[in-house]
Amino acid sequence: MQVLRGFPAQAHDACVLTIGNFDGLHRGHQALLQLLTDKAREMRLPAAVMTFEPHPREYFSPADAPARLASLREKLLLLAAGGVDRVHVCRFDARFAALSADSFIQDGLIRGLNVRHLFVGDDFRFGARRSGDFEMLLNTGRANGFGVESMPTLIIEGERASSSAVRAALADGDLDHAACLLGRxxxxxxxxxxxxxxxxxxxxxxxxxxxxxxxxxxxxxxxxxxxxxxxxxxxxxxxxxxxxxxxxxxxxxxxxxxxxxxxxxxxxxxxxxxxxxxxxxxxxxxxxxxxxxxxxxxxxxxxxxxxxxxxxxx
Known part of the structure; x- marks a missing residue:
């Protein structure tokens, strides 16, 4: 698996992409990666992930940021095991936080990565002040020739699979429940x-x-x-x-x-x-x-x- 810092000014090839923090790589993340890699093989393109370091919540509110479930190194190992071909680790700093939603799409997704298909979570927000949403991605994709799909929430035994749910189980000492959400x-x-x-x-x-x-x-x-x-x-x-x-x-x-x-x-x-x-x-x-x-x-x-x-x- 190739690991790159940020994204280039001009893409060298096209890709199928998903975006997220992927902390802990729980079963919801795993389902998303399965969609990503299946689509990438179908389109004969690399399966790529964009993730952030540090976590945006660590940047905006370090004192209140949640405990990490995995270090960056651990996350990259889990992504590689999930069949990802390339990871773009974007430094989340003042410059990145100020990037407008339109600039994120035009400079990052279209010019920088040449995305041909994009998967995001159903609640994904992006850009300065979280102004971008799924509808904006969908409309831009239609205008620029790339597909956009949302990953619906994965429910496990009546509970949404999420990093927050894993943290709560670990804090309670309920390792069996955490393992159920993580798949390990x-x-x-x-x-x-x-x-x-x-x-x-x-x-x-x-x-x-x-x-x-x-x-x-x-x-x-x-x-x-x-x-x-x-x-x-x-x-x-x-x-x-x-x-x-x-x-x-x-x-x-x-x-x-x-x-x-x-x-x-x-x-x-x-x-x-x-x-x-x-x-x-x-x-x-x-x-x-x-x-x-x-x-x-x-x-x-x-x-x-x-x-x-x-x-x-x-």
């Missing part, structure tokens, strides 16, 4: 970096998976499957949160303890699959109390994962 267990990927070695001091060495500046969509202690160290996922227990017993810092961290195995993880790129929430994060009176609880958490994760081997192995 929720996961976070990152490189293992050096931490403060507190887990090792307590007898439970952990892999500190880098979150960078990301605010996670879930917190607590979880039974997990760890991908990236073996041919199959390894059982583990993970804490994601601010570690209130160990520090006063507000920066969230993801720490994973492999059950019944010692592996040198430093530098490895792992994917942590969250399978069962065991408890909320809490502050303990002492490190001894924390150590006792970690032992209980490890036992609980071990028991649950042994009873759900198919969930662990995916």
């Amino acid at each position: 267990p929720y996961s976070i990927a990152g490189r293992v970096v050096h931490g403060d070695k507190l887990g090792r001091q307590l007898g439970f060495p952990t892999a500190n998976v880098q979150l960078k500046h990301r605010r996670p969509a879930l917190s607590g202690v979880f039974a997990v499957g760890v991908e990236g160290l073996d041919d199959q996922r390894l059982p583990g227990v993970a804490n994601i949160g601010i570690r209130p017993t160990a520090t006063d810092a507000a920066q969230a961290r993801l720490e994973v303890h492999l059950l019944d195995r010692r592996v040198d993880c430093y530098g490895a790129h792992l994917r942590i699959h969250f399978l069962k929430k065991l408890r909320d994060e809490q502050k303990f009176a002492s490190l001894d109390a924390l150590k006792h609880q970690i032992a209980q958490d490890a036992d609980a994760a071990r028991v649950w994962l042994s009873l759900h081997q198919t969930r662990l192995l995916g």
